[in-house]
Amino acid sequence: MDSKPSSEGNENSGRTAPCQRAGATCDNFLFIHSFNYLDRTPENLLRPWIEPLERLHARRNDAAQLGVSTRRRLSSALMYPVILHLGPLTIYSYGLMMALGFLTAGYFTGKELDRKGFDGELASSIVFWGAVGGLVGSRVLAIFEDWDQFIADPIHGIFTGAGFVWYGGLIGGFLAVSAMILRSGLPWLATVDCIAPALSLGHGIGRIGCQLAGDGDWGTETTVPWGMAYPNAIVGWNYPPGVRVHPTPLYEFAAYSAIFLFLWSIRKRPMPDGTLFWLYLILGGAARFVIEGVRINPVVVAGLSQAQLISIGLIAIGAWRLAAAPPLASTYAASASGPKR
Numbered sequence: 001m002d003s004k005p006s007s008e009g010n011e012n013s014g015r016t017a018p019c020q021r022a023g024a025t026c027d028n029f030l031f032i033h034s035f036n037y038l039d040r041t042p043e044n045l046l047r048p049w050i051e052p053l054e055r056l057h058a059r060r061n062d063a064a065q066l067g068v069s070t071r072r073r074l075s076s077a078l079m080y081p082v083i084l085h086l087g088p089l090t091i092y093s094y095g096l097m098m099a100l101g102f103l104t105a106g107y108f109t110g111k112e113l114d115r116k117g118f119d120g121e122l123a124s125s126i127v128f129w130g131a132v133g134g135l136v137g138s139r140v141l142a143i144f145e146d147w148d149q150f151i152a153d154p155i156h157g158i159f160t161g162a163g164f165v166w167y168g169g170l171i172g173g174f175l176a177v178s179a180m181i182l183r184s185g186l187p188w189l190a191t192v193d194c195i196a197p198a199l200s201l202g203h204g205i206g207r208i209g210c211q212l213a214g215d216g217d218w219g220t221e222t223t224v225p226w227g228m229a230y231p232n233a234i235v236g237w238n239y240p241p242g243v244r245v246h247p248t249p250l251y252e253f254a255a256y257s258a259i260f261l262f263l264w265s266i267r268k269r270p271m272p273d274g275t276l277f278w279l280y281l282i283l284g285g286a287a288r289f290v291i292e293g294v295r296i297n298p299v300v301v302a303g304l305s306q307a308q309l310i311s312i313g314l315i316a317i318g319a320w321r322l323a324a325a326p327p328l329a330s331t332y333a334a335s336a337s338g339p340k341r
Helices: 007-038 042-077 093-115 122-145 147-152 154-159 166-184 188-213 248-266 275-294 306-323 328-337
Strands: 082-086 089-092 299-301
Touching (some): 093 122, 122 166, 166 306, 188 275, 248 275
Antiparallel strands (some): 082 089
C-alpha cells in the first residue's frame, strides 16, 4: 500500500523550499560580494586612474617615434648627392648649386655695376675669373690640409671632385678677380663693393650644395630637435644609427643670406668706397668663426681651427680698413658728384 505524504509534510515542504531558495540566493550574493571585495587589490583599485596614464604614455611614445621618423625623412629629403643621370652624364647637387651660386652672384654684381655707372657686362668676366681662382685656391688649401693623402696619391688629390675649402677659394678668387679688375681699369674699391653682397649670397647657395651632397661639412653630435643625420653622404657617414649632428651648412646658408640682405639694404647709402667689402669681411668672418665652434674641423692652435684663425685675420683687416676710411663729409661730396643712378 503506497503511502502518501501527509498534509503536514506537504506544508513543511512548501514552507522550506522558499527558504532554501532564499538561502542559496544569499549564499551566492555573499560569495560574489566576497569575491569582488577580495579582488580589490591596489592595482585594481587604481586601474581607473592608471589606464588613462598608460594611454597618455602610449601616445607620447607614438609621438616620439613619429618625431624620429619625421627627422629621418627630413634628413633624407635634404640629401640628394646626385640630382640626375643622363646616360654617361651625372649631375651632382654640389656642382649644380655651385654653378647656381656663381650665376646668382653674377646677376647681382651686374646690377650693382650698372647702378654705379660701370659696364654691367663685366660681371660675367668677374664671375669667370672668380670661379677659376676660387676652384684653384680651394683645391690648393685642401691639399695642404690633407698633405699626407696628397703625397700618397697626388693625381687623385689634384683632380678629385671633392675636398674644396671655402677660404682657399675666397683667397684664390680674390687674387684672380683683383687682377681682372685692375686690367680692366675699374676702380678697385668701388668694384669690390659691387661684388660683396653677391659674394655672400653665392656663398650661402653653395652651402646648400654641401648640405645636399653631404660633403663632410656637418657639425658635432647634438640632441637639438633640428639635428640631422647624413647616411647618404658622399664622404661616408660613420656614425651609428640614431646619432644626429648640427646641420652647419644650413647654419651658414642662413648666416650668409642674412649678411647679403643687410649689405644689399644699405648699399645706396653714402659711404666710402670699400665699406661694403670691409663689412663683408667682418660679418662673414664672424659668422664663420661662431659656426666653426660646432663643426668637426681639427684644432690648429690655441683651441682654434684653421678657419677660425683665418676668420680672425679677415675681421681684423675689415675693422682696420673701416677705421682708416675717409670722413663721412668727404663721402657725401664724392657721392653727389659720382655717376651713381
